[in-house]
Amino acid sequence: MIRKLARAGQPWPARTIPAPDRPGDPCGAGSRTPGVVMSVTRDIEPGHHHELGGVTDTGRRPDTVPRKLFRDGNANFWNPDDVDLTQDEADFAALTPEERRLTCVLIASLMAAGESVLQDLQPLVAAIATEGRPHDDAYLTQLVFEEAKHAQALRAWFGALGMGDDLPRFIASRDRHRRILLEELSWTLYTLADDHSPAAQIRASVAHNHLVEGFFVLTCYTAWARICRNRGIFTGLQRIIGHIATDERRHVAWGTFTCRRHVAADDTNWAIVTERTQELLPLATDVLGEMLAPFGPGAPFEISTQELVGSALYEVGRRLGSIARARGRRVEEVDRDHAPMRLEHEIAAYTADPVGRDIRRTVVPIRHQL
Template sequence: MSLTRDIGPGHRGFGGVRTGHRPDPVPRRLLRDGNAAFWNPDDIDLTRDAADFATLSPRERRLTCLFVANLISAGESAPQDLQQFVTAMATENRRDDATYLTQLVFEEAQHAQALRTWLDAVGMSDALPWFAESGDVHRRTFLEELSWSLYALTDDHSPAAQIRAAVTHHHILEGCLALTCHTAAAGICRTRAILPGLLSIIDRIAADERRHVAWGTFTCRRHVAADDANWPIVLHRTQELLPLATEMLGEMLAPFGPGAPFGISMQGLMSTALNDVGRRLDSIAQARGRQAEDIDRDHAPMRLESEIEWAGSGPRDEDDRRTVLTLRRPV
């Protein structure tokens, strides 16, 4: 069981210098990997992107900007919304987690900066509010579900509240929506051999996001290992949000009718996303019945994200499908 502590004025501890700290727990490894992967948005060359963007049709430009705007929304929400999670980790005396989350918040702000710089470079920055705020499902996702689950941590640091927040932000917002947009946008750049600056930004953001998703998987795994009653909470929150994620992707593609630019389809976007959700659920399920202390140093969530990255949109096998949830509205 984790210890709790008073984090008010005059109560800060110095646990990081204590002896007996077990080496390389998951959050500390994620922090080290993030440090090694540091990148500066201002170093990315965007000189060719404006010319490439000008060659796209209006529909192609619109869809590209929709992907970018939704990624900016995810990045800009993190500095405010995730502060509650940082506090919850500090209160639970999980210093490595609190430290890693501060890096995560920084990276999300960095992502938003990089993508806004790209919009400036192609002359579309003035249109960002229209792209980012035009959909009802978009507003429900960011202003209701995301805010509600994370701000609940202000007064409730329980495992159930942490699981709901991790599933919402790390698995659905980042793992399902953001990484799906990353994959689609990167595919556009690669298949058409265009927008090299945007591709460079997206590749770097995707690598960061996979670390973020891995932390969400790890957090759910440690709570499920500590108490098997937490496993249904993971499943229920995932089931609640998957239909909303599907609606949000559908909302982005709806203006284009059955023939979206670049050959993008709803089925194509969701098939890989659902497969990845199922694999992450499998990883959490595998923590059931294990010692919670062992989960801290089990790097399975990071290995899984590496496997998902390499697998791309390859065919599923039976093991991959076994915990993918049916998309339906909860009764």
């Protein structure tokens, strides 16, 4: 929501806004009670910064998690235009019709998720800016840039196959997919336009970083990369997926970190993390099942809903465990604890080749008292 200032330098007025009334969701996606009002004070405006971020103590400290994520992003910079896609067209032509169909459904779904997030991230960036955290500001700017690259790379891949204008039909009938992206994710992020509270940030982070990027996107990228590697196909797409997955794990690590610092600051925020996860987890699971349902039990490439859901739940459990371990700790300590990044490296190594491992048996129950 864009509002004009009466004159430069005047503070934003406190606003009392009603809880949203969404059809079929009387409690606002579980985040508010009907009729409850909240006072929102916007504390970012022209000429009223939180000092000059680069010269404050926070700006100088090099070991915060967002600062490390930003530096890692710079070190792992990649350009979609540098990826050679010539072999991918021949590989695609050699697939069976059902294999080609599943390939398009999967990659189109991932591209739709990335583009949806790209459109809706601005309120999150603005909300974090109100806290005077320059490293988070820098990293979120990089995150938005990376999402734009992901969309460019996947569109270029479809273009190399001559299918750039034929993508909507692969996701048009996916009701669960559209609901999590166009309703739950979009609404949760745009709530931040007027509500910058830790609770609103947690709900947005769980929806965006953990359920969309972590549960859905990373799970599918990991499984698809393994299929391509085992079949020896799509060398260009493999390279794209490798870059995107590395970026996405940084994005998810930031989400875990954000939840950790809010839980450390106020232990009641732990309940918000678990409640929002419980609200969205069934829908996220349905999205994976919905994607493979048209192919029946014998889906191409021997990919299964059970495999995808098992892997995704394992990752959710690990991240919830990391957030829970921030309870009772000092915020300054959590700010410098790189545990979320180490966790993503561990998950990537574990799920890249799960031969002989039953991931379902290692899932941390969502309701478990960690």
